[in-house]
Amino acid sequence: MDIKSLTGVIPPMITPFKENGDVDYDAFLLNLEKWNRSDLCGYLVLGSNSETVYLNEREKQKLIELTVTNARKGRFILAGTGSESTRQTIELTNHAGAFGAHAALVLPPYYYISKMTDEVLVTFYTEVADNADIPILIYNVSKFTHIEISAQVIGELSRHPNIIGMKDSSGNVAQLIGYQNVTAPDFNLMTGTASIWYPALKLGVSAGIMALANILPNECIEVRKQFIAGNESAAEELYRRLFPVNTAVTATYGIAGLKYAADLLGFKGGYVRKPMLMLIDNEKRALMQILSEAGVIHF
Amino acid sequence: MDIKSLTGVIPPMITPFKENGDVDYDAFLLNLEKWNRSDLCGYLVLGSNSETVYLNEREKQKLIELTVTNARKGRFILAGTGSESTRQTIELTNHAGAFGAHAALVLPPYYYISKMTDEVLVTFYTEVADNADIPILIYNVSKFTHIEISAQVIGELSRHPNIIGMKDSSGNVAQLIGYQNVTAPDFNLMTGTASIWYPALKLGVSAGIMALANILPNECIEVRKQFIAGNESAAEELYRRLFPVNTAVTATYGIAGLKYAADLLGFKGGYVRKPMLMLIDNEKRALMQILSEAGVIHF
Amino acid sequence: MDIKSLTGVIPPMITPFKENGDVDYDAFLLNLEKWNRSDLCGYLVLGSNSETVYLNEREKQKLIELTVTNARKGRFILAGTGSESTRQTIELTNHAGAFGAHAALVLPPYYYISKMTDEVLVTFYTEVADNADIPILIYNVSKFTHIEISAQVIGELSRHPNIIGMKDSSGNVAQLIGYQNVTAPDFNLMTGTASIWYPALKLGVSAGIMALANILPNECIEVRKQFIAGNESAAEELYRRLFPVNTAVTATYGIAGLKYAADLLGFKGGYVRKPMLMLIDNEKRALMQILSEAGVIHF
């Protein structure tokens, strides 16, 4: 695996919980085993879809270690380590490195949002990268952070030797082009959502970290395989078929929806952790219908 | 101190840092000693102005313990314990109780904002209150959380025997009235900002947790004293004189401004923790000018 | 009437429509007659509650003329004339003056919002005021325009001899204080909502243009009379009783709610103009209940 040119599909792994709220590590490992049999290029542990903000430090450490130990050889292990303070982000990043993660995905600080200027973001990421034992990637996800990291900031940071890429979850193709225009060719610009997977491939993006890969890894991979093989219409057709499923397990039903779909599709979704709520029956039926219409489950 | 009827002024205590980024506990204690000499009714440790999101668990514990140990007898000790997950919020709240805090101030969960419905918020706070060893207060601060907790939610939660009040930092007087209309008489509805201190008093709010009380505690207290003594115009005049200072150390210059003003006014502001930036010279001069025009510093 | 010191209550007059969508001028006049019998200090014709954006130029002209002709002597006639272009705003303002309006209430331009900088707003209002035959007032209502006019802009514009005041519909008391701090003493700073009528009076604001005055003019006036007479608790008690009604006929049910309440309270609400929808039965019942609980209707 060449971290200068990441290609392929990475699931931001869900964290199954038991009914009592404990992490269900066995379920996590069963999912990992199953994902190991798919042609994924790596794993993101402790992403937004992992309910990371609901995990404590021991749980986070254990999930990184389990991932490192049980991932199929050659897979790229990315760990989410973003924290509000520069020093804690560095500390968590280096812990993740020590536990075996290959790189860290770093959220911007956002609590004191009016003070998080471009200057602050550049300084933050630069200091983290300077002090991190492993490479870092930038994580842009304004639906949670309310910050849209500008092309100016990305352009500048992409020159840092220890900042090797970014996950852009905006689903905004024009923004991707804007980032491409200012970043170096070896900067790993990844889409953070399957909602633009095929258009992103067409525009030269070659990797994606996408919630949908938790439950339909082979299909997400197949879009890219068909694309690379020159079968663009097959790639597009599959992408379009998956599109409503992706909308359902992200925008519409969120992580509870993703986990319910995981259960239906042979993975271990398990419980969400409180205060998040499970789907109610109506929502379950609607989601099942969407999965059925996409041809990914059959009754 | 009767927690059924909190009255007076509480500073959300700043956390001074050293240049190397470590917490400066000595400076914190010097501030506390000085605040002890003012007629404050209590302290909030680990509020937004404490840069709490930048602190680790050991630092948080030590700050609570130092506050408990060193606060003047009879003062109400409130600790911020909000966390994204229900279980961690309960755990942190009970730790704070064990360290000696009298009550906990609890932020709503907000990362997965589109899923944080009224139902989720009611369930979250109810479960926390059910399981907390100390009473809790709700913390509404949408400039950081992007959630404005509705009157419906507050009304319902105010009936819980272990939810004794709220800090509303919106600065929105009409919202306070809306909350008053649905909450029980013994619910401690506190303004979370000095920007409406006098109007809030006039409307029957009798306590405030306000950044400004870090640096001008006696003046914040005096507004209420004059008001209670029936000297409304003196109360209003002082409130109006403090108003531009409050705007400067909150909306305009934020915590870095509050800390710089603290240094000018004989407290220990110290450094902010990274990624936050210190004020630059221009900002310092402008802030000094505002303090001077308000008559709180003299050259 | 001294336009240097407007005091009292002004209704932003509703425009009744017939079922076929035509303006019901007779109903408008019946309302006006009734308002004439109340101690209102003036009228706003063509405000937001007038569904002005749904009116054509002939209708606007006729409504101004009817107001001018039929208003009780001595009442201050204010006409909404804001338009996106500087030239059209001047033209509409001067037409309103020619039709007999005493002053114009001017919305900021907001369509090209990202370009509507402080500089543009200052230039816009200055040019309008320079060329207007009648005095103008600034209209700040970000819930419709998405622009919150800054204290800096208001401070600067308040020095213009032909800009005599503003209607601030934010309901934000701290913002009012901010405006007061930078405006001249003879600048008519008016609240644009009854939601803060009593606190605004207490802070020295002496006039209000409020939707609620359409349906409960005497009550809105009475709050101020009691206040002026030194009966602050009577003023506050009445304000608090009206508060839920005001919330219902503005934030919750909007103009359709205001008009339905008008019908219930002996005024002519009539139809809203399409695309606005009338209240449905559930909403009508809930609104009736709120009016009943406030003691303003009885069954």
Place this chain on the structure above:
Amino acid sequence: MDIKSLTGVIPPMITPFKENGDVDYDAFLLNLEKWNRSDLCGYLVLGSNSETVYLNEREKQKLIELTVTNARKGRFILAGTGSESTRQTIELTNHAGAFGAHAALVLPPYYYISKMTDEVLVTFYTEVADNADIPILIYNVSKFTHIEISAQVIGELSRHPNIIGMKDSSGNVAQLIGYQNVTAPDFNLMTGTASIWYPALKLGVSAGIMALANILPNECIEVRKQFIAGNESAAEELYRRLFPVNTAVTATYGIAGLKYAADLLGFKGGYVRKPMLMLIDNEKRALMQILSEAGVIHF
């Protein structure tokens, strides 16, 4: 021209003004003549880039008539007729039809935004379409209206026989896919921005109404020609070269930038109408640099 399948590029025509603020119809005609020589498929008169909100009814009528009279034969003439009220939108649409426009582009009502529910939007567009003498298209442009029209609404409206398409200016490719999934095959789904022109073509969108086509019509057309000819990399390369120019004349510098670029590129940009401001020298130089780097002007 088959309105069931619009293909190609349409400029939302700028409106040149004289220094005194009058419409410069001669300049408008010179532009039109020049555009007539390009292979554009039609014209949008009275779009957002036409500063339509700054025009009066006489000016609007004259611009439609000039367009109808002077457009090259066979071009599709689309006129913006959106207004806040249903009745005025119908009236303006039928006037536009009477003046010779082939179809109308209709903004949603947005002033009373909190009441503009999906139900209201469906009813509004349905009534307009029912009563319009010419076909209508929906105009989604949330950066001005603050409303993002949902796929549900578009899906339902696309079944109306007199609603023949939409201009989506969001620049959001995933949203386009969402619209495609619910609309009939003969619904003309057009991108409203050049920022996603090539990706949109790749996803089966075959028409675009784009600001950039005012100043670089041939280049915008060429992207599609190369795409259709199977020269995808040539299409993409040109699209990428134009991308920074498009960002500059829309997001960064707005209409004033578009007009300045028009002047540089041999069109008549002229003045913007007040309150809009012209570019300052620094901005002009920066924009010139961007045009030069894109190879569309040479010094």
